Amino acid sequence: xxxxxxxxxxxxxAAMGPYSQAVKVGGFLFCSGQLGIVPATGQLAExxxxxxxxALENLSxxxxxxxxxxxxxxxxxxxxxxxADFQLVNQIYGAFFVQPFPARSTVQVSALPKNxxxxxxxxxxx
Numbered sequence: 001x002x003x004x005x006x007x008x009x010x011x012x013x014a015a016m017g018p019y020s021q022a023v024k025v026g027g028f029l030f031c032s033g034q035l036g037i038v039p040a041t042g043q044l045a046e047x048x049x050x051x052x053x054x055a056l057e058n059l060s061x062x063x064x065x066x067x068x069x070x071x072x073x074x075x076x077x078x079x080x081x082x083x084a085d086f087q088l089v090n091q092i093y094g095a096f097f098v099q100p101f102p103a104r105s106t107v108q109v110s111a112l113p114k115n116x117x118x119x120x121x122x123x124x125x126x
Contacts, residue, residue, distance in 0.1 A: 002026050009065035012058040013037040016113060021062045024126055029066050033079065033121040034058040035114060048085045048117040052092045055120045060096070063124055072125045073102045079119040083108040089118060 007022035012034065015021055022031040036044055036051025037058065045054040063069050078089060086106060094101075102122070112119050 007062060007066040009061055011039060011061040011065065013039050013042070022066055024066060027125065029063070029068060029072075029124040029126045031059060031062050031122040031124065033077075033119040034062065035112065035116040035119050037114070037116075044114055044116055048082075049088060049092065051117050052089050052120075055118055056093065056096045059120055059122055063122075066124075066126055068124050068126045070096055071098055073097065073122045074125060075103045075123040076105075077121050078104065078106040079109045079112060079121075080106060081109060081112060081117045085117065093120075 002025055005024040006020040007024065007029070009021065012021060015032065019032055022029055034055045035058075036054035038045055038054060039058070045051045060070055063072070078093070080086065080089060089106075
């Protein structure tokens with residue numbers, strides 16, 4: 001049986017429930033969704049642009065703690081409170097990744113934790 005290794009870093013927001021920031025298993029790293037929470041304050045950044053940047057920074061820090069980086073991400077899912085923000089989020093997202101870009105899904109949701117505007121999760125290769 002393959003061991004599950006949790007990943008934890010104080011450089012990204014702590015989990016808000018009974019889950020890990022990420023887990024390594026079977027040659028993959030599964031990263032929990034990151035909100036645009038500023039780790040130093042525990043508060044959401046203001047606005048969808050700032051929250052998107054912060055969520056991606058937080059994701060990058062979790063990846064770093066696992067010994068990998070954004071170039072090793074193979075799949076992301078973006079959860080948006082308002083799909084009208086897609087173009088802006090897409091533009092910011094594009095600055096964090098290089099080709100070949102990860103596969104991605106983007107969905108509109110009715111609510112996110114802490115009344116966030118965006119949440120981003122990822123699967124990567126450690």
